[in-house]
Amino acid sequence: MRRLRWAMIGGGRGSLIGDSHRIAARIDARWELVAGAFDIDPERGRAFGVALGLDPARAYGDWRQMMAAEAAREDRPDLVAIVTPNASHFEIARAALEAGFHLLCEKPLTTSIGQARELVALAKARQRIGAVMYGYSGYPLVRQMRAMVAAGEIGQVRVVQAEFAHGGHAGPVELTVPALAWRYDPAIVGPSSVLADAGSHALHMACYVAGQNITNVSAMFASHGSGRRLEDDAHLHLRFSGDAIGSLWSSAVAVGQLHGLRLRVFGERGGLDWRQEDPDRLRFAPLGEPPRTLERAAPYLHADALRDARITAGHAEGYFEAWANIYRELAQAIAEPGSTQHLYPDLEAGAHGVAVIAAAVASAGAAGRWVEVTSP
């Protein structure tokens, strides 16, 4: 298989998440970064591209210039990754799909459900692959949970408890850290802050593992930090398409919690519990039996979990490898269409996330009234 080419928009020097994409894409040597418009500041963006080793002619100061010039090349990128703040995703993603590139977009896919629907339809019409970087779904043991639920090993799922509650914004960090200032600006993040930022990952994992979408939401939002225009703490009750019920707690003010991503799923015959801060272990409690710990890379795991393990059990694997699994699957899906069942989060999953966020915002604004989630 030839190495695929990719370009990046956003993710410039000092950004929070740009390096994660670049490191993940390098791990399996299936991607070559060939172009980029990395920064809102054109000069800084060009200089950064050159520092990354790009051909200076392909280190752009503006994403529109990049899209036009790169679309015309014979050795054009196969994929464009969008790593800019939320409200810019839609316009850039639409332009990328219209120019015929495959797409990997940061979450949340867009800031409105109409935009998300438009991207899903456009990718379909242009036969382009679209993915959303819900990177945590690339962890082998998250895939193990998904496979166990799908194989009926815990029976019908009854309860899903999802949590992504960190304490990073317990103080007024947005006043001193420029990259955090936009997290509470609705013009840049859209109608939700912590739910769209952190909670969207946990919502995706809940649906991905349970194999059910969210149909109804009742939400309570709080803004504990003074002067914040959007929520820094969100509590959701959830109903799922397969009759499961559950809840999500997403917070930026959970003092003492570092990352705080956890998913618990309880079925008729067993319970599963996974924490991202201890990602190589999955607690499985079968009904009436002692609970046990499943280890990453152990031979008794499902194929979907084993395929992604790069190193034998006992060595730590983690965040970058999980992201790399998504880059690897995208490479395979693009180079060998139809070759595997895809496990990467697709645009439909991204659109569902946007729809759940919209429903939660509406519910929180109406004293927690139950709101139906619009189907993407």
Ligand code: NAD
């Ligand atoms: P950041 O503010 O740290 O960095 C944003 C980068 O994009 C900067 O380099 C900035 O100069 C550049 N940029 C902004 N507008 C641009 C434009 N029009 N053209 C080119 N470059 C532009 O933000 P971040 O934390 O890296 O977040 C970026 C996106 O990634 C957000 O949508 C965020 O929700 C998402 N994110 C995802 C994860 C994850 O786990 N998947 C984690 C953090 C952030």
